[in-house]
Amino acid sequence: MARARPVRWHIGVFLAPAVLVYTALMIVPLFGTLKLSMFNEEGAARVFVGLRNFARLFGDPLWSDAFWNALGNNAWFFLIHMLVQNPIGIALAAVLSTPKLRMAAFYRTAIFIPTILSFVIVGFVWKLILSPIWGIAPGMLDLIGLKGLFAPWLGKEDYALTSLALISVWQFVGIPMMLIYAALLSIPDEVLEAAEMDGITGSAQFWKIKLPLILPAIGIISILTFVGNFNAFDLIYVAQGALAGPDYSTDILGTFLYRTFFGFQLQLGDPYMGSAIAGAMFGIILLGVCIYLFGIQTRLRRYQF
Amino acid sequence: MVFAPTAPAEYNAALNSKLAAGSAGDLITCRPFDASLELYNQGHLADLSALASMANFSSVAKSAWQTDDGAATFCVPMASVIHGFIYNADAFEALGIAVPTTEAEFFAALDKIKADGTYIPMAMGTNDQWEAATMGYNNIGPNYWKGEEGRLALIKGDQKLTDPQWVAPYAALARWKDYLGDGFEAQTYPDSQNLFTLGRAAVYPAGSWEISGFNTQAGFKMGAFPPPVQAAGDTCYISDHTDIAIGMNAKSPNADAAKVFLEWVGSPEFATLYANALPGFFSLNSTPVEMADPLAQEFVSWRGTCQSTIRSTYQILSRGTPNLENETWNASANVIKGTETPEAASARLQEGLALWYDPQK
Missing domain, CATH: 3.40.190.10 (Periplasmic binding protein-like II)
Structure with a gap:
């Protein structure tokens, strides 16, 4: 007769610190915020209003115009990252992983360094670089005879958001590069040798052998980019302020949330509508992650070596 | 006294959060009008109408830090710009x-x-x-x-x-x-x-x-x-805008000391010190203040020739x-x-x- 398995206390003990810290710092505030979004002030009392804050956010043009504007801007911000940051990151990783490249460690470090810089530094430095008054951008364009192409990008409605997205790409391109680089290195040599035996080398090898093998890593990067972009706030706030000028053209969900929740200048903070926006952001991110997890990740073929 | 400033753009947000969390200081610099009025209505700022030095300010000077009916004044006016x-x-x-x-x-x-x-x-x-x-x-x-x-x-x-x-x-x-x-x-x-x-x-x-x-x-x-x-x-x-005042945290444990300080802020002595240390911030005190800075004198001279108003x-x-x-x-x-x-x-x-x-x- 088999003995009853002893209770494995150590599992609970080892999990406890992470679970407790994560619960206290993330889960409790998350539910607190969701709860707050169901309340509002009537007179001086806090009353339960159900989903009316959300109805206002999506239905009242006063709120919905700003919300859709922020969501649209956020989508564009994400699209630029997907179209520029991730392909460049993959390309850089592919180049870095070629054995013939010399000083690979140097390039890897140099490209990764902006990622560890603070948003405040990045925002401030790029604002200076692009400044029409003191910046080096107009001068450098002048040197190659393209001064006519210079515009005060951060101050123009048409360009400001794209410029900021590209600055963010510059800052974070190191992350997809590192992850893909690691995935490329983990491809076993036998697979590549077998490919070479079959005459698949060079770029054909990348497209036909390596890319399919790193697709799961690309998927992870996409979802990290999605979550990061829809939670973004710092760079816009540092570069353009809480009003996300010019004319709200760089307003993303994060800045919209900040303005609403904490207030700005004479505008008093509205924690209830602010929580509703935070709730909507949570919903959007949750939806995106679910689509990825159930719609895409389960269909990705994985290879075990 | 410890002076703990925050960046202008973050001041309201930081102050509101700190007051709500009970970690704000004893003395609080007040923005004009509704931002401070709201703090008073929420019970964060103490009613200072009883301070003797309040008599040193005109009703216009105090208007930015009063309830709409003028019954309570909750910050001692410091300066206008x-x-x-x-x-x-x-x-x-x-x-x-x-x-x-x-x-x-x-x-x-x-x-x-x-x-x-x-x-x-x-x-x-x-x-x-x-x-x-x-x-x-x-x-x-x-x-x-x-x-x-x-x-x-x-x-x-x-x-x-x-x-x-x-x-x-x-x-x-x-x-x-x-x-x-x-x-x-x-x-x-x-x-x-x-x-x-x-x-x-x-x-x-x-x-x-x-x-x-x-x-x-x-x-x-x-x-x-x-x-x-x-x-x-x-x-x-x-635009002669009543811009800055100083009030007291209603939950301050050092209320008596804070009141002594605020009485001094309302005195002509403070007005002279302040206006000369920070030319361009003009005292709202009814006692005329001598200022040495010529540019500040030029600005304040318009009070005599033009009509004053505040931001609309x-x-x-x-x-x-x-x-x-x-x-x-x-x-x-x-x-x-x-x-x-x-x-x-x-x-x-x-x-x-x-x-x-x-x-x-």
Whole structure:
């Protein structure tokens, strides 16, 4: 007769610190915020209003115009990252992983360094670089005879958001590069040798052998980019302020949330509508992650070596 | 006493959070009007009406930190700031420009500076937006809407933001575009300050708080003139904005000590010290204060020749959503950039105000 398995206390003990810290710092505030979004002030009392804050956010043009504007801007911000940051990151990783490249460690470090810089530094430095008054951008364009192409990008409605997205790409391109680089290195040599035996080398090898093998890593990067972009706030706030000028053209969900929740200048903070926006952001991110997890990740073929 | 400042743009958010969490200090600097009134209504600021030194302030001086009925005053007024234009006197002399008093002379002077080409006529950018509203619209506006007369009529609902006297300042702002530096759309507030103090720009739409900074930075002679009037001989109006006060945390454990300090803040002794240490922040104390700084003297002299008013959006009108002050920043910046016409901007602001403010419905 088999003995009853002893209770494995150590599992609970080892999990406890992470679970407790994560619960206290993330889960409790998350539910607190969701709860707050169901309340509002009537007179001086806090009353339960159900989903009316959300109805206002999506239905009242006063709120919905700003919300859709922020969501649209956020989508564009994400699209630029997907179209520029991730392909460049993959390309850089592919180049870095070629054995013939010399000083690979140097390039890897140099490209990764902006990622560890603070948003405040990045925002401030790029604002200076692009400044029409003191910046080096107009001068450098002048040197190659393209001064006519210079515009005060951060101050123009048409360009400001794209410029900021590209600055963010510059800052974070190191992350997809590192992850893909690691995935490329983990491809076993036998697979590549077998490919070479079959005459698949060079770029054909990348497209036909390596890319399919790193697709799961690309998927992870996409979802990290999605979550990061829809939670973004710092760079816009540092570069353009809480009003996300010019004319709200760089307003993303994060800045919209900040303005609403904490207030700005004479505008008093509205924690209830602010929580509703935070709730909507949570919903959007949750939806995106679910689509990825159930719609895409389960269909990705994985290879075990 | 420990002074723990936060950045201006974060002050309200930080203060509100700290008060709500019970970690704010004993003494709290008060923004004017609703931001502080709300703190008083929430019970965060103590009623200071009983302080003896409150008698040293006129009712106008106290209005920014009182309940709407004037029954309770919750902050001791410290200073107001006056708007106008600071100019590079050396540049004006070199170009033979007289200080403009009317709008026509003002634009003629800017044209002359532009034609000469040595200086950027005016140092202002729209990147940070607030300068366009504060040093633009609310600087030149009082001359059009006749100061307090227009401001109070707007609050009562007798005038609308679409009335000519409220649209005209936007029309004037729209003309500023041609006189600002290259790439002003991305020019920030510190950029503008530096352009002026480095002697690259001739005129700076200013608030008097700039005086002490400019005195140490600028290597040339400066002068100041009030916002130009439409026709020679018109009464001039200036924005003499009650801007800063200091109050007491209602939950302060050191209330008695704080009150002693606040009594001193309300005394003529403090007023003299403060006004001279920070030229450009003008005491609201009824006792006249002697100031040594010539630029500060110039600014404060307009109190004698012009009618004083405060910024149009501050009292009552920025209580709702959309927030009129924020919208005014946005509209003023748009108008200067030329992306919105003065009429469209005014119509948008009026529409937003009418959404929640009953007298304007």
